[in-house]
Amino acid sequence: MKVFRDLLRDYRFFWGFWILVMMLVFAGLSYFSPYDPTLWGEVPRDMRPSAEHWLGTDSNGQDIFWMATFAVRNSLTIALIAGLVSRVIAVTVGMVAGYLGGKSDRVLMFVSDSLLVIPLFLMIVLLAMLIRNSMNVVSLGLLLAIFGWAWDARLIRSQILSLRERDFTKTAVLSGTGTLRLVINEYMPYSTPLIFSTLINNMAWAIGLEITLAILGLLDLSIPTLGTMLYWAINYQAVLLGRWWWVLTPITLSILLFIALYWLSVSISEYLDPRRRVQRVGAA
Amino acid sequence: MFFRRYLIPRFIQYILVIFFGITAVFIIPRLLPNDPVMRTIGELRARGATLEPGAMDKIITDLTQMYGLEGSWFDQYIAFWQRLARGDLGVSFFQFPTPVSTLILTALPWTVGLLLTTTILAWIIGNVLGAFAGYYAGSRWSQALDGVAMVIRPMPYYIFAFALLLLFAYAVRWFPVSGGAKLGMQPGWNWAFIQSVLWHSFLPALSIAILGMAVWFQTMKLVVQSVVGESYVQYARLSGVTERKIVSRYVFRNALLPQITGLALSLGLIFSGALITEIVFSYPGLGTLLYRAIINGDYNLIMGITIFSIFAITTAVLIVDLIYPLFDPRIRYS
Numbered sequence: 001m002k003v004f005r006d007l008l009r010d011y012r013f014f015w016g017f018w019i020l021v022m023m024l025v026f027a028g029l030s031y032f033s034p035y036d037p038t039l040w041g042e043v044p045r046d047m048r049p050s051a052e053h054w055l056g057t058d059s060n061g062q063d064i065f066w067m068a069t070f071a072v073r074n075s076l077t078i079a080l081i082a083g084l085v086s087r088v089i090a091v092t093v094g095m096v097a098g099y100l101g102g103k104s105d106r107v108l109m110f111v112s113d114s115l116l117v118i119p120l121f122l123m124i125v126l127l128a129m130l131i132r133n134s135m136n137v138v139s140l141g142l143l144l145a146i147f148g149w150a151w152d153a154r155l156i157r158s159q160i161l162s163l164r165e166r167d168f169t170k171t172a173v174l175s176g177t178g179t180l181r182l183v184i185n186e187y188m189p190y191s192t193p194l195i196f197s198t199l200i201n202n203m204a205w206a207i208g209l210e211i212t213l214a215i216l217g218l219l220d221l222s223i224p225t226l227g228t229m230l231y232w233a234i235n236y237q238a239v240l241l242g243r244w245w246w247v248l249t250p251i252t253l254s255i256l257l258f259i260a261l262y263w264l265s266v267s268i269s270e271y272l273d274p275r276r277r278v279q280r281v282g283a284a
Numbered sequence: 285m286f287f288r289r290y291l292i293p294r295f296i297q298y299i300l301v302i303f304f305g306i307t308a309v310f311i312i313p314r315l316l317p318n319d320p321v322m323r324t325i326g327e328l329r330a331r332g333a334t335l336e337p338g339a340m341d342k343i344i345t346d347l348t349q350m351y352g353l354e355g356s357w358f359d360q361y362i363a364f365w366q367r368l369a370r371g372d373l374g375v376s377f378f379q380f381p382t383p384v385s386t387l388i389l390t391a392l393p394w395t396v397g398l399l400l401t402t403t404i405l406a407w408i409i410g411n412v413l414g415a416f417a418g419y420y421a422g423s424r425w426s427q428a429l430d431g432v433a434m435v436i437r438p439m440p441y442y443i444f445a446f447a448l449l450l451l452f453a454y455a456v457r458w459f460p461v462s463g464g465a466k467l468g469m470q471p472g473w474n475w476a477f478i479q480s481v482l483w484h485s486f487l488p489a490l491s492i493a494i495l496g497m498a499v500w501f502q503t504m505k506l507v508v509q510s511v512v513g514e515s516y517v518q519y520a521r522l523s524g525v526t527e528r529k530i531v532s533r534y535v536f537r538n539a540l541l542p543q544i545t546g547l548a549l550s551l552g553l554i555f556s557g558a559l560i561t562e563i564v565f566s567y568p569g570l571g572t573l574l575y576r577a578i579i580n581g582d583y584n585l586i587m588g589i590t591i592f593s594i595f596a597i598t599t600a601v602l603i604v605d606l607i608y609p610l611f612d613p614r615i616r617y618s
Contacts, residue, residue, distance in 0.1 A: 012434070114301045117598050118308075121559070122590040125574070126312050129583060208440045212560060215442075216578050239450065251446070255439060262438030 007271055016263035019256055027073035033066040037224045049245050056245040059236040068249050070224040072257075074137050075207050078225065081141025082148060082206035083199045090149040091195060094156025095183055099164060109157070112150035120147045124209070128218040135219045144206045152198040159194055163187050197268040204261040211254060226250045226257075291606075298602045305594040309587055310364050314357070343377060373588035378580040384588035387573060394464055395562070395569030397481075399554040402489045406496030407547050413497070414504025415536055421509050430505065436498035442560035444491040449564055452487055459486050462566040488565045492558050496550075500543065507539040548604035 007013040035042040041061035049056040055064040097108040124147060128135055135143075163169065163186075172182050207226065213219055214227025221228050229250040233239075238246040325344065367374070373384035417426040452459050465471070465480040511517065517534050521527075525534075562571030570589060577585035 110297065110300070113297070114304060117301055117601050118305045119590060119593040119597055122574075122586070122593055123308065123312070125578065126309065126586060126590060129578065129581070129586065130313065130315075204438065211440065212442070215560065216575065218578065251443070255443065258438040258440065259435065263434070266434075 003271075007267060010267045010270075012263035013267035016260040016267065019260035020264065023072055023076070023253075023257060023260070026069055027076055028069075030066070030069035030073045033069060035063055035066050037062065037067055037070040038222055046243060055249050056243075058232065058246050059238070059243075060232060064246060064249050067224050067229065068253060071226045071229050071250060072253060074223060074225045075210060075227070075254075075257075076203075077137050078141045078144070078210050079203035079206040081138060082144035083203040085142060085145035086149040086152070086202055087195060087199055089145070090152040090198065091156055091191070093149065093153040095160055095187070095191075097153070098157040098160025099179070099183065099187075105157075109154070112153050115147065115150035121209070121212075123147070124213070125216070125218065128213060132218055133220060135213075136223055137225075140210060140213070140219065141206070144209060148202055148205060152202065155194060155198060156191060159191055160187060163190055193268060193272050197265045197272070200261050200265040200268070204258055204265075207254065207257060207261075226254045294602070294605060298598055301598050302594060305598070306365075306368070306591055307361075309590055309594075310361060313583070313587075342381065368591065373591065374584045376577075376582055376585045378576070378582040378585070384585050387585065388570070388588060388592050391568060391570045391573040394567065395571065396554060398485055398489060398562075398567065398569060399492070399558065400551075402492045403496060403547070403550055403554065405489075406493040407500050407543070407550075409493075410497040410500025411504045411540070411543055414501040415508050415539065417501065418505040418508025418539070419512065419531065419535065421505070421512075426505075429501065433498040433502050436495060437502060439495065441492060441495045441558055442564065444494050445488070445558075445561040445564040448487050448491045460484050464568040485567070488558070488561050488567050491561055491564075500546070503546065504539060504543060507542060508535060511535050511538050549601070551600060551604065554600070 008017070030037075043053060043057045043061055043063050045057060045059050045061045047053055047057040053063050053065065055068065057063055058067065093108050093112065097105040124143065127143065131139070168186065169182070172186055177186075210219070210225060211227035211230060214221070214225060214231045215234065217231060219225070219228060219231075221231060227250075230247070233243070233246045233250070236243075236246075238244075325340070371385060373388075375381045376384050376387055379387065413429065417429050420426050460483060464484055465477060471477060512535055517530060520530050520534055559571035559574060561567070562569045563575045566572060574586065574589055576582070577589070
């Protein structure tokens, strides 16, 4: 709790945190939506924002406000699936490589280095071309998870490398603590903030990639996400026809989301660096 | 020592990454149960693609060959590499019968030219601004710039492309918003053409450079700030080294090292560059080529671009790794 209160002093953490909370509430509203997002023609098409339709309606005949609640929910779900599953991979790889060292370290780091150099985006496009129609929330999340762990595994590994050299590791090993218990009980508390900040970065990456793939038409376009909303808006020439409310809604929401996630992660990683933390707490 | 301990393993890794990457490209279309040739043909038909007479037969044989569907997986795999070794990436379905390699080589100079100049420009401007902002960290303009960078940094790069497009297509029409040069102009090394290219690339370049500058600015500012606080800088100051010398010799030189690594890494990404920016401005580079390939279901072309990028990026990163010790005398790869 004290950590949290310290963090809230930073304007970036403060705003990032509250924007994210608002986004979650907004996404939660989708459960009370009066319209079914998968049906077209639920409301009159192309209406300007009004008292009845707060953010107007789109050319598919959907209310943009309620559509956006579903979009934020699905985009966040994709990001969470991608983030959490890739965390499992990144933490396992990072800890095994860092703790065991030697051959397993070399092999695992070779794999993650390779993933970092290979043009992942194109690989994902190749795959998505083939399974375009089954690119739903879960499969996209898993696909991004498989590709998005390499850099974070490296970060976690280097932290474990330094923890392994500390005295308490020797004390624990000599007093008969098993490897698994050592890692979970002793190393995890140190690594949690780092894992958390990489999770946030990874989620922002996943949302960005989801939007890119959707704009290219490589997702199941009947699922409302921030990306598919933009896809339909572009597809129906919403910009040229002056339907700004249709374009502006997903863009504003995604910008807010990106800023919130980035500020949270910057704030947390600065907090992790004690030298900078002293400066900040001293200044506050 | 350097040769055996570093160069050889690094080179083996380079070969292995290319090998595994291209193997993945080989395997991906085979993961699905149905015949890739018939699926592709079906997709082409479903799109109502109009092909020249006889093109379909050629496509079927070409596809069967390209996917190497004769014989076992192993035979197919060998045939796949043999074709690649000849530099043969097959033909494009959509722009039949242009070879994929020709399409890539036509688009490549545009993308490399655009991204090379913007990456380097953004690097220089961002670093200069960042260095001063870090050195005068307490001043008001430094903090204002930092605030701007904090907002720009998390944005996906294509947001700026959309914003600039809207601004310059509707509000003020100072710059052309699409294409790489004036329509119908013959490419060549004459002033009129170069001028037209520069004019047309201004908006895409600006949209990419904004984000790049924010990124370099932030890291440079942080590094300079921490170097200024180092004890050797304080020692130099106390021993009477002039401030100008401290800044140029001690602070900036040390702060520049990590930035050079970063520049090198981002140069490696030039080939798969700013896909959506190119699409937004209909810029005739690799991104637009890929986009057309995606909307036309031109799987061969996408495979070709991917294989090409694997080669290009791994090679770029390898070169960067090898010349890096020239910049940092401390690294000896032991």
